[in-house]
Structure formats: C-alpha cells, structure tokens
Amino acid sequence: DGGRRYGPWFKSASKEAAERSKAGAAGGTRSRAPRGRAARDKEEDRAKYIGCYVDNTRRRTLRGVSFFDYKKMTVFRCQDNCAERGYLYAGLEFGAECYCGHKVQAANVSEAECGMACKGERGNTCGGVNRLAIYRLELAQESARRYGSAIFRGCFRRPDNVSIALPASQTMLNMSVDKCVDFCTEKEYPLSALAGTxxxxxxxxxxxxxxxxxxxxxxxxxxxxxxxxxxxxxDYFLVYQTQVQDNRCMDRRFLPARSRHVVALASFPGAGNTWARHLIELATGFYTGSYYFDGSLYNKGFKGERDHWRSGRTICIKTHESGQKEIESFDAAILLIRNPYKALMAEFNRKYGGHIGFASHAHWKGKEWPEFVRTYAPWWATHTLDWLRFGRRVLVVHFEDLKRDLFAQLQRMVGLLGIAAREDRLLCVEGQKDGNFKRSGLRKLEFDPYTPEMRHAIGGYIKTVDAALKLRNLSGVPDDYYPR
Incomplete structure (x- = not known):
C-alpha cells in the first residue's frame, strides 16, 4: 500500500473488483444499514466522519494514494495509512478499497449508499458501490504531510523581499512539484517554493x-x-521542505563554563521529555543531561546522557522524579505536562515497545495494562502537584501547546534557561522538530483501552491538577484533557 500521491491509480485484477460494476448495475449488492454518524464520530479522536460521497474511476474524489484489501480492510487501517502519509482525508469504498487525499472533489449523497460491510471488520461499514465513506483525519495537521521525500509546509503569501528571502530561482514551463523540489535539493536549500511557473x-x-x-x-x-x-x-507560494538538512541549528556542545544552577526538565513519563530535550538542544546549541542514564538515547546523539546530572556541563536535566528532596535539588524547572490519556499510553508503549515502538496486543489486553493504569495514573497527578508545591521558579509548559505553537513555547523555555536564542535558529528548529524519537502515524489500537472505571479515576486526577494550576494563577489544563 503506497506510491506517490499523484501517481497512477492502482489497478486490481481481483474478481471482486471485476464484479463491482455488475453489482452496481444489478443493484444486487447486499449492504448493511450504515452506522450512525454519532457512532462513527466516537471512534476515538483520530478522525471525524464527514459523509458519503460519489466516486468514479474516471475522476477520483480523493486523488492521492490508494490501496485495496479484499480480505482484511478496516476503517482504522485505511485512516492509519492515509495519516502516516500526511493526507487530510481517508475514504473507504466497496468494503475493501481505501483512498487518500487533501481535498474532497465530489457531491455527498445519502448515508444509505455507504452501507457495505468492511471486509475485515464486520461490525463497521466501508462505503458502497462507487460511493466513498470519507473521514477527515483530525491528527493529520500534527504530522508531517509528505509528498514523496518532501514535507508539505503550506500555502504562503509572497514575501516582500522575495529575491533575498528565497535567493535561488528558475522558471520552468512544464512545472511540477517534483521538478521544483529536485531543483532546490540540488541547490542545497531546505525550502522549495512553487510560484506558478x-x-x-x-x-x-x-x-x-x-x-x-x-x-x-x-x-x-x-x-x-x-x-x-x-x-x-x-502571489501565493506552495512550500515544501526538501531533504536538505538545515544546519543552522545542528551544532551542539557542552557548556563552556560549568553552571552553578541546575535546571530540571521535569515531566511524568510519556509526556514528551525526550522530544523536548531534542528541541532545547537544537534551540540552544548545548547538550541536555539526565537524572538517569539511557544508552539508547546516548547512541542517538544525546551526549550529555553520560554526564553526572550535577556536572554543570549541560543546559538542563531530564527527570521524572517527584519527591520533595529530589525536587528541591534543582534551582529552577521547566515542568512539561501532557494529557494523561495520551501520556499513559505513550509510556506503556515505551515500556513494552521501546522509544519508538508499540506495546503488543497481548500487553494491552492482558493484566499489564490495568495494573499499569492503576499504578501510574495517580502518579500523573502527584508529579505535577509536587513540582508546583516544592519547585523553585517553575515554568509550566503543556505538551499540546508546544506542538501547536512550537516557536513561542520554545522561546519561553529557552528564556528560563538564560539563553538568547536567535530567531533564525528557532526557525531552523521548526524544520527539524521531529528528531529520532517520534512514533509515526496514529495510535496503533483499534479499540479503546480505557474502561469507564479508569476514565472516572483519571477524570478526578485531571480536575485536581486543573485546580492546582489555577490556584497559582496559571492557565488550567487544556480542554481536550476531558474526553468528549
């Protein structure tokens, strides 16, 4: 399942595909009653069902990558494949076909026309004959939207000093994204901007x-x-990021003089501490340290990992500690807080699958997950409460805000560290933000691992943390911490 998003349409030689036109003509396709909109929308926060749309083989409604599976197609599988490739929409058709795209280019029709059962998921529906059940991928904007080897950055107004802002240029009468990306890659620039010809x-x-x-x-x-x-x-440029690395923020070293102040980068496990270290190192040019030692992180370039946390050679120290004695060992702290539902799952994946892997289905369905939630969920709350109570000069950063507005949040973090980061360096960080420790795609589960009892308990912890933040005149937890 793959291919370039503008590539030739996949052709199926299967009998099911050949039978498709017959079924449509005869009106003999047995279709189940489509699931209601509310039921589809409830399938986690990974996507939002937007309706049933007309499709045809001559002019596809979703004109990106497509793939077929006449035995094991599921709604989640289609969504996940489209999301990993950076598309905004995923559409299912004929119970077994998946199409991806950035734009829906057709009229919508009655829900009854999208009632065919998914080949690999009898409890759900996957479109109909020449009918696409389309989902908007809510998380696609957080992921890199890719175009071959390039990353889509968006549509932007022509800058005032265009010849200075984008110094290399060439007119191409037979312009395509590939041609422009290849030209800028050859010129060793990280940005490729298409402006007509x-x-x-x-x-x-x-x-x-x-x-x-x-x-x-x-x-x-x-x-x-x-x-x-x-x-x-x-006047409006379509911008892609090439594979050329922006080296303006890649240099890193230890502090030139040992620091007397020890600053913590504190978080509950699974809250994005490793990612935040990556961003801080790029933004400041200095290595971060750790209260622990992780050989895999050291081998991936976190060279401050081997230093004793009190060495004074690193810009800040990763820690998950939450006791009074440990907290009072630091002179200041960046406290990173993340939605507990996401943080718990991330840490469970790390514990049983490694930094970029996933826990197995057996772990989620076995005794490990309930025991993990029972132990770790209350710690999510006490971790934040302890740092707010015992920490000195604590800067609270929500993981979700860091993802949404990296530039501004990173400025705040670097400010606490006492570094005057150049704007160009921070802009460079935005282009290199993912690093080596990002799990790709959507969550690899096709079920909700949280029981009503778990959600009730976690909801109470969220309210406690929210109240504690507001008591200190800080903004409370983001609204999306509370399940819809």
Missing amino acids: ACRCGFPTSLFTLHEREDEQLCAQRCAGEEYESCGTA
Whole structure:
C-alpha cells in the first residue's frame, strides 16, 4: 500500500473488483444499514466522519494514494495509512478499497449508499458501490504531510523581499512539484517554493517565517506538468521542505563554563521529555543531561546522557522524579505536562515497545495494562502537584501547546534557561522538530483501552491538577484533557 500521491491509480485484477460494476448495475449488492454518524464520530479522536460521497474511476474524489484489501480492510487501517502519509482525508469504498487525499472533489449523497460491510471488520461499514465513506483525519495537521521525500509546509503569501528571502530561482514551463523540489535539493536549500511557473529556494528566516499560513485554495493553480498537482501562483507560494538538512541549528556542545544552577526538565513519563530535550538542544546549541542514564538515547546523539546530572556541563536535566528532596535539588524547572490519556499510553508503549515502538496486543489486553493504569495514573497527578508545591521558579509548559505553537513555547523555555536564542535558529528548529524519537502515524489500537472505571479515576486526577494550576494563577489544563 503506497506510491506517490499523484501517481497512477492502482489497478486490481481481483474478481471482486471485476464484479463491482455488475453489482452496481444489478443493484444486487447486499449492504448493511450504515452506522450512525454519532457512532462513527466516537471512534476515538483520530478522525471525524464527514459523509458519503460519489466516486468514479474516471475522476477520483480523493486523488492521492490508494490501496485495496479484499480480505482484511478496516476503517482504522485505511485512516492509519492515509495519516502516516500526511493526507487530510481517508475514504473507504466497496468494503475493501481505501483512498487518500487533501481535498474532497465530489457531491455527498445519502448515508444509505455507504452501507457495505468492511471486509475485515464486520461490525463497521466501508462505503458502497462507487460511493466513498470519507473521514477527515483530525491528527493529520500534527504530522508531517509528505509528498514523496518532501514535507508539505503550506500555502504562503509572497514575501516582500522575495529575491533575498528565497535567493535561488528558475522558471520552468512544464512545472511540477517534483521538478521544483529536485531543483532546490540540488541547490542545497531546505525550502522549495512553487510560484506558478517559477520555482524558488531558500531557508526559513525572519523574511519568510512560514508562520502565517494562507488558505490552500489560494495556491490551487494546476501545475503545467502534472494534472493532479497544485503549483501556487505569483502571489501565493506552495512550500515544501526538501531533504536538505538545515544546519543552522545542528551544532551542539557542552557548556563552556560549568553552571552553578541546575535546571530540571521535569515531566511524568510519556509526556514528551525526550522530544523536548531534542528541541532545547537544537534551540540552544548545548547538550541536555539526565537524572538517569539511557544508552539508547546516548547512541542517538544525546551526549550529555553520560554526564553526572550535577556536572554543570549541560543546559538542563531530564527527570521524572517527584519527591520533595529530589525536587528541591534543582534551582529552577521547566515542568512539561501532557494529557494523561495520551501520556499513559505513550509510556506503556515505551515500556513494552521501546522509544519508538508499540506495546503488543497481548500487553494491552492482558493484566499489564490495568495494573499499569492503576499504578501510574495517580502518579500523573502527584508529579505535577509536587513540582508546583516544592519547585523553585517553575515554568509550566503543556505538551499540546508546544506542538501547536512550537516557536513561542520554545522561546519561553529557552528564556528560563538564560539563553538568547536567535530567531533564525528557532526557525531552523521548526524544520527539524521531529528528531529520532517520534512514533509515526496514529495510535496503533483499534479499540479503546480505557474502561469507564479508569476514565472516572483519571477524570478526578485531571480536575485536581486543573485546580492546582489555577490556584497559582496559571492557565488550567487544556480542554481536550476531558474526553468528549
């Protein structure tokens, strides 16, 4: 299942595909009653069902990657495949076909026309004959939307000083995304900007920050060299990040002089501490340390991992500790807080699958998961409460805010560390933000691991933490901590 999003449509030689037109013509396809919209929307927060749409083989409604599986297709599998490739929409058709795309280009029809059972999931429906059941992937914006080897960054207004902001350029009458990305890659620039028949290349700078996205429809001018691609206009550029590494923020070293102040990067396990260390190292140019030692992290480039946490050579220290004595050992702290439902699952995956792996189905369904929640869920609350109570100069950063507005939150974090980070360096970090410890795609579970009893207990812990934050005149927990 794969291919380039503008590539030739996959052709199936299977009997099921051949029978498709017959079934449609005869009206003889046995379709189950479609599940209600509310039931579909309840399938976690991974996607939102938007309706049943017309599709046909001549002009696809979703014009990206597609794949078929006439034995094991499920709604989640289709969503997951589209999300991992960075698409905004996933559509299921004929019980076994999955299509991905960035734009829905068809009219919607009655829900009754999308009632065919999924081949691999009898309790759910996967579209119908020439009918797509389409989901909008709510998490796709958080992931990198990819185009081959390039990463889609968005549609942006032409910068004022375009020749300075994007210094390399070439006119291409037969323009395509590939041609522009290849040109900028050859010129060793990390940004590729399509402007109609012009291709421009450069770096993210204060002249072209990529912070103010425009509606993608403003860039939706068809490429001369490829029917299903957009190439931007003279006034609105469609920007992709090439595989060229932006080296302006890649240098890292130990502090030139030993620091007398020890700053904690404190978090509950699974709250994104390793990712935050990666961002801090890129933003400051200095290694971070750890209260522990993890050989796998050291081998991945966290060279401060082997230093004693009191060595004074690192910019901050990772810690998951929550006791008064341990907390009072630090002079200041960045306290990273994450939605407990997400943090618990992330830590469970790490514990049983490694830093970028996943726990097995047997672990989720066995005794390990309930015991883990029983032990770790209350710790999520006491960890934050202890740091708020005993910590000195505590800067609270919500993991969700860091993902949503990395530039501003990273400025706050670096400020606490006493470093004046250059704007260009922070812009460089945005382009290198994922690092080596990011689990790809959506959550690899096709069921909700939380029981009503677990949710009731965790809900109480969330309210306790929310009240404690507000008592200190801080913003409470984000709204999405509370399940819908």
